[in-house]
C-alpha cells in the first residue's frame with residue numbers, strides 16, 4: 001500500500017487506547033486518537049477476566065507486564081452468598097478462575113505510556129463526519145481531520161452510533177436497566193478494618209457478592225498493600241424518584257432504606273461510612289444503562305466498538321474484556337486491509353463476528369445475574385443452580401479470541417473474492 005491507511009479512533013478511554021495498541025504493530029496503518037476531554041479515566045476499579053487477557057495477547061500487548069506495571073492484583077476465587085434470611089450464608093455459586101483487578105486510572109496510564117504521544121489528541125469533541133472520497137471529521141473547536149476509516153470508541157452515549165444508524169434510529173439511545181450502583185475503593189488495610197474479616201481476606205484475594213432482596217454488595221478483596229472495594233447496587237423502585245438519569249448524590253438515608261432488611265451485618269456500617277467519605281466513596285450513585293441491540297455495527301467506512309456498540313451492566317465485569325476482544329478482531333482485520341476500498345469488507349466481517357455474538361451474551365447475562373443476585377428467583381441454592389451461572393461465566397472466560405480473529409479474517413478474504 002503506497003500511502004498509509006489513516007484510521008481515526010474517536011474516544012480515548014480504554015477502548016480507543018486498546019485498539020491503538022493493537023494497530024501499533026501494523027506499519028501500513030497510521031492511527032490518530034481523538035478524545036473530547038483529556039486522556040484521564042474516570043471511575044474506580046476494573047476487573048479483567050481470562051478472555052480479556054487473551055485478547056490483549058492476541059493484540060500483541062504484553063498484558064501481564066502491563067497489569068503488573070499498573071499495580072493489578074490477581075484473585076482466584078469468586079462467590080455469591082445469601083446475606084440474610086432462611087438461606088443466610090448459603091453459597092449460590094462459586095468459581096475459581098484468575099481475574100485481575102486494577103485501578104482504571106493506572107491501566108489507562110500504562111496504555112498511554114505505550115502509545116506515541118503525537119498520535120493522541122485531547123479536547124477534540126467529534127461533532128460530525130463528512131463522507132466523501134475521504135472521511136472528514138469535524139470537531140467542536142472548528143478543526144477537522146481526513147481519514148480513510150473511523151472507529152467509534154466513544155462510549156455509551158456515542159455520537160458515532162448516531163452517525164452509523166441515523167440520529168433518529170430507535171436503537172441509538174441506551175436504555176435504563178432499572179439498576180443503580182455506587183463504589184467505595186480503599187486500601188486493603190482500611191477495607192479489612194471497615195468491612196471486617198468475613199468479607200475481606202487479604203491473605204486470599206477474592207470477589208464476593210452478598211445478595212439480598214433488591215440489593216447487592218460486591219466485595220473486592222486484594223492482598224496487603226493493594227486495595228479493597230465495596231460495590232453496592234440493586235434495583236431502583238418506589239422512593240427512588242429523586243434519582244436522576246446518570247448520577248445522583250448518595251445519602252445515608254438512601255443506603256439505610258436500601259439495606260433495611262439486611263439487619264445487623266458486621267460490614268454494613270463500614271460500607272456506608274466509606275461510601276459517604278469523600279475520597280473513598282464516589283459521592284454519587286449511578287443508574288445503570290445498556291445498549292439496545294443495534295441492527296449493524298458499521299456503515300461505509302465507519303464502525304463502532306466497545307460501549308458504543310454494546311454497553312452492558314457491570315455485573316459480569318466484562319466491559320473491558322469485550323472491548324479488548326473487539327479490538328483484537330478489528331486489529332486482525334485492519335492489519336489485512338491493503339487498499340482503503342477493502343475497509344468496508346473488514347467492517348462487515350467485524351460486524352458478522354461480533355454483533356449478536358459474545359457481547360450480546362454478556363449484556364443479557366450480566367442483567368440476568370443482577371436480577372438473580374437481587375432475589376428475582378428467591379435464594380434457594382437448588383433453584384439458582386438451574387441457571388447454570390458458572391457455566392455462563394466459563395463460556396465467556398474460555399472464549400477463543402484467536403479463533404474469532406482468524407474466522408473474521410477468512411470471512412473478509414471471502415468477501416474480497418466475491
Ligand SMILES: Cc1cc2nc3c(=O)[nH]c(=O)nc-3n(C[C@H](O)[C@H](O)[C@H](O)COP(=O)(O)OP(=O)(O)OC[C@H]3O[C@@H](n4cnc5c(N)ncnc54)[C@H](O)[C@@H]3O)c2cc1C
Pocket residue numbers: 010011012013014015016034035036037045046047048124125126127153154155156157158159181286305306307308314317318319320321323
Ligand atoms: C459503573 C461501572 C462499572 C464497571 N465495572 C467494570 C469492571 O469491573 N470490569 C470491566 O471490564 N468493565 C467494567 N465496566 C465497563 C467498562 O468501564 C466499559 O465497558 C469500558 O470503559 C468501555 O470502554 P469504551 O472505551 O468503549 O468507553 P468509555 O470508557 O465510555 O470511553 C468513551 C470515551 O469516548 C470519549 N468521547 C465520547 N464522545 C466523544 C466524542 N464525540 N468525541 C470524542 N471523544 C468522545 C469519552 O470522553 C470517553 O473518554 C464498568 C462500567 C460501569 C459504568
